[in-house]
Amino acid sequence: MADTPGGPGSLHIGSEPTLEEQIAAYQREFQDLDPQVEQIVSALSRLNRRMNVAYGRQTSALGISNTDWEVLKALVLSGAPYRMGPGELAKRLGLTPAAMTHRIDRMVTEGLVTRERDESNRVRVIVELTAEGREKWLEAMRLATVFEEDLLQDLSSEERTALGDVLTRLLRRVEHAQPDAGGRLSDLD
Amino acid sequence: MADTPGGPGSLHIGSEPTLEEQIAAYQREFQDLDPQVEQIVSALSRLNRRMNVAYGRQTSALGISNTDWEVLKALVLSGAPYRMGPGELAKRLGLTPAAMTHRIDRMVTEGLVTRERDESNRVRVIVELTAEGREKWLEAMRLATVFEEDLLQDLSSEERTALGDVLTRLLRRVEHAQPDAGGRLSDLD
DNA sequence: AAGCTAAATTTCAGAGCTAAAGAGTACACA
DNA sequence: TGTGTACTCTTTAGCTCTGAAATTTAGCTT
CATH class of the missing domain: 1.10.10.10 (Winged helix-like DNA-binding domain superfamily/Winged helix DNA-binding domain)
Incomplete structure (x- = not known):
């Protein structure tokens, strides 16, 4: 299971174990875990949290919340x-x-x-x-695009395309389905 | 710039434009935007939000917040x-x-x-x-792993590895750097 | 041994959120 | 024309968070 994020406006990250340590801890406490899945899900969650912290810093630097x-x-x-x-x-x-x-x-x-x-x-x-x-x-957008370009700078154009495609596919899967209480995704259309 | 997430416990998603519509709107209102970057960043953010909604539903089904x-x-x-x-x-x-x-x-x-x-x-x-x-x-973990497997079911093992690797690289880039007020990532080590 | 300083936790005041109740306006229909 | 009904927004009460002050205990210094 992924990390749960801090609130929308939280501007700092709790000191947490490294991703590797965390996955090891999950495997120790919960054997039925696919480490590959956990790697994706946890990285996704952490990455998002870090990005929100960065955006928060930027907007507050502009004097808006x-x-x-x-x-x-x-x-x-x-x-x-x-x-x-x-x-x-x-x-x-x-x-x-x-x-x-x-x-x-x-x-x-x-x-x-x-x-x-x-x-x-x-x-x-x-x-x-x-x-x-x-x-x-507009000012916030200018700051954000600089940050985003920096974040992705090590990715080649092909890698960017591939990443965008995969994420979009995953997104479509979640958007067109709603998990029931048991957690299973059931298609709606 | 990505979407900003709802709070940690928000259990529903606001009705929003499709990803394509949103990117088109960004380009209309802010010309200096790399659509490829925006695709990645927005999909990442939305995906994360949807997943948190799913987790929230599951935990509340178990009677915990x-x-x-x-x-x-x-x-x-x-x-x-x-x-x-x-x-x-x-x-x-x-x-x-x-x-x-x-x-x-x-x-x-x-x-x-x-x-x-x-x-x-x-x-x-x-x-x-x-x-x-x-x-x-443990109960929550059982639900979560079912959901996560379903989410990723369309991805081949190679795709999963590639996705995990890319996300981990991005995460490392954000974790080992702190954006200054201008938004630029500056390495710390 | 008394007092000072530091650290961990709790208490307090203020801000933002949700859910539900309340107020105001428009429109349909007799 | 009068009234019911639906819709939109605001108000109220309660909860959780943050930041800062207060409290409690430990350990050091003289």
């Missing part, structure tokens, strides 16, 4: 004019609407977004990216 | 007699000692661990796995 960053990303990727409702944003980010309300509160005071009622339907609210919010996103 | 699961794992992997101090546990899990205190409180009432003072040094506290805690961990 990791959570603000997520909202900026969703708005930018929605395309001009960079507007969404709180409900849609919440769904996109996998948050409850309540959490979204609070995030928007914060981000409005930080000047990253504006919130106004939709005059054509006063139930709805429109969250819109400000120029400052868009600029922050 | 994802956070309890992390503590059980650290204790089991420490080896018999499955004892650690709160401080060491906190470091291992990347939590503050304060958070550890609360988790241990909870897990003691759940019967997963015991807490007692170290009589040879009364400042220290010893957290020890109970038989029930160990059994819960």
